Amino acid sequence: MSTQVNESQVPTGSDDLDTETRIFEAALKVFARKGKDGARLQEIADEAGIHRPLLHYYFRTKQQLYEAVAERLFTDFLLSFDAPAEGGRFADTLKAFIDHYIDSVREHRHAAMWMVTENMAGSPILGEMLARAFATEGSPQRAMVEAVELAVESGEIRPVDARQLMLTVVSACVFPFVTLPTVKMMNPLAAEDFDAYLEERKAHLFEVVCHGLASREVSDA
Amino acid sequence: MSTQVNESQVPTGSDDLDTETRIFEAALKVFARKGKDGARLQEIADEAGIHRPLLHYYFRTKQQLYEAVAERLFTDFLLSFDAPAEGGRFADTLKAFIDHYIDSVREHRHAAMWMVTENMAGSPILGEMLARAFATEGSPQRAMVEAVELAVESGEIRPVDARQLMLTVVSACVFPFVTLPTVKMMNPLAAEDFDAYLEERKAHLFEVVCHGLASREVSDA
DNA sequence: GTCTATATCTCGATAGAC
DNA sequence: GTCTATCGAGATATAGAC
Numbered sequence: 001m002s003t004q005v006n007e008s009q010v011p012t013g014s015d016d017l018d019t020e021t022r023i024f025e026a027a028l029k030v031f032a033r034k035g036k037d038g039a040r041l042q043e044i045a046d047e048a049g050i051h052r053p054l055l056h057y058y059f060r061t062k063q064q065l066y067e068a069v070a071e072r073l074f075t076d077f078l079l080s081f082d083a084p085a086e087g088g089r090f091a092d093t094l095k096a097f098i099d100h101y102i103d104s105v106r107e108h109r110h111a112a113m114w115m116v117t118e119n120m121a122g123s124p125i126l127g128e129m130l131a132r133a134f135a136t137e138g139s140p141q142r143a144m145v146e147a148v149e150l151a152v153e154s155g156e157i158r159p160v161d162a163r164q165l166m167l168t169v170v171s172a173c174v175f176p177f178v179t180l181p182t183v184k185m186m187n188p189l190a191a192e193d194f195d196a197y198l199e200e201r202k203a204h205l206f207e208v209v210c211h212g213l214a215s216r217e218v219s220d221a
Numbered sequence: 222m223s224t225q226v227n228e229s230q231v232p233t234g235s236d237d238l239d240t241e242t243r244i245f246e247a248a249l250k251v252f253a254r255k256g257k258d259g260a261r262l263q264e265i266a267d268e269a270g271i272h273r274p275l276l277h278y279y280f281r282t283k284q285q286l287y288e289a290v291a292e293r294l295f296t297d298f299l300l301s302f303d304a305p306a307e308g309g310r311f312a313d314t315l316k317a318f319i320d321h322y323i324d325s326v327r328e329h330r331h332a333a334m335w336m337v338t339e340n341m342a343g344s345p346i347l348g349e350m351l352a353r354a355f356a357t358e359g360s361p362q363r364a365m366v367e368a369v370e371l372a373v374e375s376g377e378i379r380p381v382d383a384r385q386l387m388l389t390v391v392s393a394c395v396f397p398f399v400t401l402p403t404v405k406m407m408n409p410l411a412a413e414d415f416d417a418y419l420e421e422r423k424a425h426l427f428e429v430v431c432h433g434l435a436s437r438e439v440s441d442a
Numbered sequence: 443g444t445c446t447a448t449a450t451c452t453c454g455a456t457a458g459a460c
Numbered sequence: 461g462t463c464t465a466t467c468g469a470g471a472t473a474t475a476g477a478c
Contacts, residue, residue: 032341033341033342033343034256034258034259035255035259037255037261038255038258040258040453041454042452042453042454050462051462051463052454052455053455053463054463055454056454056455057461057462060455061454061455062455113341115400116399117341119399119401119402120253120337120399121259122402126402127402134406139407141407158428158432160425160429161421161425163407164408164422164425164426165425165429167393167396167397167404167407167408167422168393168425168429170396171392171393172392172393174392174396175388175391175392175395175396176388178337178399179337179340181340181343181351182336182347186360186362186384186388187384200382200385201388204381204382204389205389207379207381208381208389208429209429211379211432240443261470261471261472263470263471271444272444273471273472273473274445274474275443275444275445277472277473278443278444282473283471283472283473
């Protein structure tokens with residue numbers, strides 16, 4: 001039973017953690033990669049390095065394990081949008097968002113994979129979670145959408161649909177993680193040093209998007 | 222048995238087609254959404270409107286059905302990159318690529334979903350297909366990557382990493398399809414008229430990327 | 443070619459020894 | 461808390477009537 005404890009939230013290799021946490025972390029990965037139906041308890045057990053019946057000792061059923069995992073993954077997804085507030089130029093806000101978002105997805109890549117998996121599977125649980133989050137806090141992108149609209153109104157950037165822009169930026173940040181093997185095959189740097197590749201990507205994305213938004217030639221960060 | 226026939230390639234509702242084709246089209250959707258492990262033959266049979274044993278009559282095993290489907294999906298994925306050649310300005314080439322790519326993914330959305338699903342699942346079959354395609358024809362993005370590099374060398378656009386740019390554009394084109402429910406929840410237009418939303422998206426993406434690339438203020442298309 | 447019935451196997455879940 | 465053994469459900473696959 002018990003709904004995960006979550007003390008030392010350092011993302012260790014998930015070794016030398018207590019059994020429940022190791023199961024939870026393993027389930028995170030497998031459910032994100034394969035979806036609820038595609039995931040096999042055996043694969044989760046192997047990933048956690050334990051025997052299958054222990055899953056039931058700690059979480060009773062696959063359903064309950066999944067729900068615990070889904071809750072955490074959805075929370076991580078929402079948190080990714082909470083970029084540090086920037087009061088300055090829009091370019092600074094944008095740079096901060098891109099940097100923070102890519103770092104956040106790197107840290108919680110399974111949350112991003114899970115979102116995509118569940119969207120493609122047409123999962124009802126995701127629909128409910130989204131509806132609930134919208135009802136209580138509004139769109140997760142709210143803050144950035146408003147920042148974009150303000151910058152448009154003030155003439156700081158060219159007229160642009162804020163939601164389209166957000167989808168473009170989020171897409172460009174998340175996609176490398178959900179197509180990792182292909183990206184590594186197409187880009188040598190991604191294969192050999194993925195962290196370096198991500199830093200390059202941050203810079204590239206900011207350059208392309210920012211200069212695409214600037215009213216005239218701008219000085220960049 | 223038999224490896225699909227593929228005569229009238231008009232994407233009808235897949236009704237009034239011969240049984241084998243209906244099974245194949247149904248398998249396309251389900252395997253793309255759920256992956257090989259997550260897919261249930263019953264779901265494929267329901268989607269095709271036939272009884273389950275017929276799947277085995279035409280394709281013997283789940284494995285063989287999957288392989289036939291995967292081959293077609295991978296081909297569709299490769300074809301998406303074959304944009305009509307444009308000899309003119311780079312902006313025209315880019316606009317043609319974006320328009321063609323979004324249309325192509327709309328037409329073959331299951332190929333895009335399948336690519337993402339298999340990447341996340343770490344599928345070996347995808348790895349082999351990619352390696353084979355690379356060995357024989359080089360990167361599918363080759364043509365566009367070269368076009369970008371040429372435009373950079375000639376000074377027509379600002380210096381930019383061609384592969385990073387391609388990933389950014391492809392991400393922005395594909396992502397709406399693999400996160401459809403969420404996108405529809407976040408953007409009213411996407412929910413009410415997705416085709417109109419895609420047209421808006423084509424224009425938006427071209428605007429952002431093109432002006433981000435232009436050496437100086439450019440006249441747009 | 444398509445259906446019904448059934449065999450086989452995989453997966454999720456439980457019982458009980460340690 | 462962890463392991464071995466096993467049951468029952470659900471999924472794949474086959475046999476045989478029509």
